[in-house]
Amino acid sequence: MGRIQFLKYAILVTILFNGTKVPAQKDSSFVPEPLIDSFPLVPPYSFAALYPFIVLDSNLIHNDSLALQPFYAKLSRLKKTGRRKLSIVHIGDSHIQADVFSGELRQHFQKDFGNAGRGLVFPYRVAKTNEPYGLNTSTNAIWKAKRNAFPNQPLPIGISGITIETADTAAEIKLAVKDQNGLNYSFNRVTLFYQKSEESFDFAIYDSLHRELAYINNRRDSLNEFSTVIQLNQSYRQIILKSCPRTSSQNCTRIYGILLENDSSGILYNMIGVNGAEYQHYNQSQYFIRQLTVLKPDLVIISMGTNEGYNPGFNSKLFYAHVDSLISSIKRSNPDACFLLTTPGDSFRKTRKGRVKNPDMMEVRNTLIRYCRNNNIAWWDLYAIMGGYGSMQKWFKAGLSRDRLHFSGKGYPIQADLLYKAFMKGFHTHN
DSSP states (O other): OOHHHHHHHHHHHHHHHHTOOOOOOOOTTOOOOOOGGGSOOOOOOTTTTTOTTSOGGGOSEETHHHHSHHHHHHHHHHHHHOOSEEEEEEEESHHHHTOSHHHHHHHHHHHHHOBOOOEEEOOTTTTTSOOOTTEEEEESSOOEEEETTOTTSSSOOOTTSEEEEEOOTTOEEEEEEOOBTTBOOOEEEEEEEEOOSTTBOEEEEEOTTOOEEEEEOTTTOOSSSSEEEEEEEEEESEEEEEEEOOSTTOOBEEEEEEEEEOSOOEEEEEEEEOTTOOHHHHHTOTTHHHHHGGGOOSEEEEEOOHHHHHSSOOOHHHHHHHHHHHHHHHHHHOTTOEEEEEOOOOOEEEETTEEEEOTHHHHHHHHHHHHHHHHTOEEEOHHHHHTSTTTHHHHHHTTSBSSSSSBOTTHHHHHHHHHHHHHHHHHHHTO
């Protein structure tokens, strides 16, 4: 091969492997259709050799050909056109509140399909509970707080599964978000979920230099009974939310959640997680369903069941009814939403003799799968993927679980990687 021929060959190989586009002759009559090859591919499992006990053959979304087809179609159109936002809502318990599992999924979806913003957040630290990485909140006031896992305590529960309230007329909440893995989480659109009444304070939003960006008169804004949308004139990563009493009848402020968005198309991945939560607790959350409609979910992922199966005496029939009640309520208010349930993983139960295997978790898993089959809902079987009954011990020994109930900082990202790969397999298969 001559020098010139070799150079031509080398250039061709570089183009093929680097994805460089070759300029084509313009033809105004031809509009190329986007190729399926432009969709994100499913890479191999990077951790397979390290953790051979993970049952990769079980890593798939079940019943997705019908149950998830509408969402797959929306996702396909988003990838082809680069237009519109898709809203994913991930509901769960302590496995979700930390936002490691759901946060990794957010990043996977947004890197492949576009970043429409950080999504729903809550000032967890103000409520004196653990806060997700990438979110930082603080306050100068004392707030009452309630989680939905304690339904008998006062305060109604809304969109986040947690509520905070204060009577401090000078109360402020500082909220800051961090970019993560190359994803820009600055925002120029804020939706505040709060109690609107004559007794509730107004709000002002300031930037980090205490320059006022917006004022919320809770009586004038009646477009939505629980939320107000604020469009900012530029993007911010930090804001200050301040109580503003306007009349003598205003005596408190109550906050249910904060939605952060940008103007881009793509995925808005909203995490709703509460330590100790069960299906029944969301059913008992007074304003949860009514506020959830504001998020306009295209896909609802529910990851619960661990707490229901943790204590002895699991009641499969009652659990089935709680699952049905929550999903039916969400469906009635969000008829276009698709659903994906994830089974809880294997775990151990704490007893006087120490941690022991928990056979009830298998019953929780079986009940969820039975519900999905009976109601044409997709499911992802983490229990089987882990290896089934007793498999948590292997995950614990490998450093993927910290207490044989929760996963570790290494375990949750692997769980997210597994679910996203399973999802992409289904997406490719049915598109």
